[in-house]
Amino acid sequence: MIQFLLNDQPTALEHVAPSMSVLQYLRTVLVQVGTKEGCAAGDCGACTVVVGELTGDPQNPSLQYKAVNACITPMASLHGKQLITIEHLQHQGQLHPVQQAMVDCHGSQCGFCTPGIVMSLLAWWLGVQRGTAAPDRHGIELALSGNLCRCTGYQPIIQAAEQSLRLCQDHFLQHQQEVVQLLQAIQGTPGAESLRTERGFYRPGTASELARLLEAHPQAQLVAGATDLGLEFTQQLHQPSKLIYTGGVKELTQLQDTPDQVIIGAAVTYSSAQSTLHQHFPAFADLFNRLGSLQIRNQGTLGGNVANASPIGDTPPVLLALNATLKLTSIQGSRHVAIADFFTGYRQTVLRTGEFIEAIMIPKLKADETLQVYKISKRFEDDISAVCMAIWMRREHNVVQAVRIGCGGMAAIPKRAKATEQALLGKPFSETSINLAKQALAQDFQPIDDIRASAAYRLAVAGNLLTRAHLELNQQGVSLFAEAGGTSQ
Ligand SMILES: Cc1cc2nc3c(=O)[nH]c(=O)nc-3n(C[C@H](O)[C@H](O)[C@H](O)COP(=O)(O)OP(=O)(O)OC[C@H]3O[C@@H](n4cnc5c(N)ncnc54)[C@H](O)[C@@H]3O)c2cc1C
Ligand code: FES
Ligand code: FES
Known part of the structure; x- marks a missing residue:
């Protein structure tokens, strides 16, 4: 059984298919069609939709409220949370300040x-009211980064956002304590941590419960934010028989900041880690x-x-450059694998049946170490990389003592x-050595042509990113690049 708050109503659901999305539930089960597909x-x-947790x-x-995409959010992942839909914004005949x-x-x-x-x-x-979002233009653009409007244009929408801040009270803020109590009551329900729907959605509460479930159901698929997996259900119409949700697993949702490293539980979302x-x-x-x-960062892990x-x-690519280690766990125990040894082929990894990623351990940078990260894509927001490059370096008097360059989009x-790293090692990080390193890139990679970029473009842009890294580290051209927000477009 799934228990959650539908707006302000405690709701319990049985017989939910593991892949049923929140959008399917709203539009086809409840026939509440305000939320669009x-x-x-x-x-x-x-x-x-907005989820309160x-x-x-x-x-x-x-309570923390976040916007998520209902189309790829599994219904069963809402257990213990509040689902706020567009139908619930009006209160006592008054539109919400945002409306x-x-x-x-x-x-x-057109209104779609x-x-x-x-x-x-x-x-x-x-x-904004709770001090967790910026009230300025940047905050508004961030909030709208996952919403496409094909006809109004964004200027009136941004003006509306600015105007909505003239009011600072609404019924969500007024009733938040009641919502907290209702959600606490759901979460305190005995057995809620290991709940199982009849159609096979499991929600373990600890890493050992997760390991036991995977041992008992080796064919079950893990699901965290469903921002990759959810598309298999909606685009490829895949119907999984069993899903194990990692979003309630204590060890996987923890983030630890130790003196030497940052340890990120595998189910920590981008928004929480940022x-x-x-x-x-x-x-x-x-x-x-x-x-x-x-929306993707609020769910994706x-x-x-x-x-x-x-x-x-x-x-x-960034984890490769930072030499991160993965903690992989199964019923047999845990092992540590360097990220460089994790990927074995196109979409293949060393993960064994019954094994899951528990955490990602990232060593902190020392004073003489630098990290530069570049993403090249056609759009600034909400676009997949053509090339991604991360460069970690230790330099002494500008001579490269150690270097790791992680690349995405350049190989399988x-x-x-x-x-390329070898070409830079032991030399000054200068234009001359960068030019030699660029030639070495062709030994490292024979990229493919696809809709995102041609092979020639990928190689050329990777070389240019080395030049950019050099210019930035030597404080040349920084103001030019700062306009692009620190990462390339
Ligand atoms: C609109 C959109 C934009 C996107 N933009 C980007 C982008 O710019 N850059 C980018 O890199 N990605 C992007 N993605 C892809 C996706 O958001 C990310 O890959 C995200 O990090 C996936 O995390 P998730 O928690 O949603 O994974 P899920 O979809 O839940 O799972 C993905 C896979 O990992 C497995 N898995 C999950 N957790 C574990 C675990 N602990 N141990 C072992 N296996 C596990 C699942 O079984 C599944 O096979 C985008 C996706 C969408 C829909
Ligand atoms: S319908 Fe969900 S993001 Fe487009
Ligand atoms: S108002 Fe028509 S798509 Fe935005």
Whole structure:
């Protein structure tokens, strides 16, 4: 059984198919059709809903609201959470401040994108009131990064967002304590941690429960944010018989900041990891602003990105450059594998049956070490990389003492550029050595031609990124690049 709050109503559901999405539930089961379906692939934001979750001290939790894509969110992952839909914004005959501002500023034309945009703005508006979102233009653009509007244009929508802040009270803020209590009551339900729907959706609470479930159901698929897996259900109509959800596993949802390393549980979302990563690896955290949209980052996890083993995933090149280690766990125990040894072929990894990624361990940078991260894609937001490159270096008087270059989009797997690294090692990080290193890139990679980029483009752009890294480290051309937000477009 799944128990959650549908807006302010405690709701219990049985017989939910593991792959049933929140959008299917709203539109086909409840016939609440305010939430729209555009792409069914997490791309357009028409289906955006807001999910409220308990966070912080379990004795004294608070509510955190985030915008997510209903089309790829499994219904069963809502257990213990609040689902807020567009139908619930109006209160006592009054539009919500965000809705009223959209009307006043003419923020809607055909209206298809409007419910999704309003829900994204609601999550942002609540974040602003609670001090977790920026009230400025940047904050608004971030909030709208996953919402496409084909006819109104964004200016009136941005004006509406600004205007909505003239009011700072709504019924969500007024009733949040009641919601906290209702969610606590659901989460305190005996057996809730290991609940199982009749159609095979498992929600373990600890890593050992997860290991036991995988041992008992070796064919079950793990699901974290479902931002990759959800597309298999909506685009390829795959119907999994068993899913094991990692979002409730204590060890996998923890983030530890130790003196030597940052340890990120595999089910920690990008949004949750970003501020800690920003303290220690600003270039890595900045990359997140280019990874999917806010909705995707609110759900997608680093563990899912690594396990998916896509050659164009954004985090593996950075984790390769940082020499991260993966903690892999099964019923037999845990082992540690260097990320460089994890990928064995196109979408193949060393993960064994019954094994899962528990955590990603990233060594912190020392004073003489630098990290530079570049993503090249056609659009700034919500676009997959053509090329991603991360460069870790230790230099003494500008002479390269050690270097690791992780690349995505250049081979069948995320891969180190070992010949290029060798060409840089022991030499000054200068234009001359960069030019030699560029030639070595062709030994490291024979990229493919595809819709994102030609092989020649990928090789040329990878070489140019080495030049850019050199210019940036030597403080030349920095102002030019800063305009692009720190990561390339
Ligand atoms: C619109 C859109 C935009 C996107 N943009 C980007 C982008 O810019 N850059 C990018 O890199 N990716 C992007 N993605 C892909 C996706 O968001 C990421 O790969 C994300 O990190 C996947 O994480 P998840 O938690 O959603 O994984 P899920 O979809 O839940 O799982 C992905 C795979 O990993 C497995 N898995 C999950 N957790 C574990 C674990 N702990 N141990 C072992 N296996 C596990 C699952 O079984 C599944 O096979 C985008 C996706 C969408 C839909
Ligand atoms: S329908 Fe397009 S993001 Fe969900
Ligand atoms: S108002 Fe028509 S798509 Fe946005």
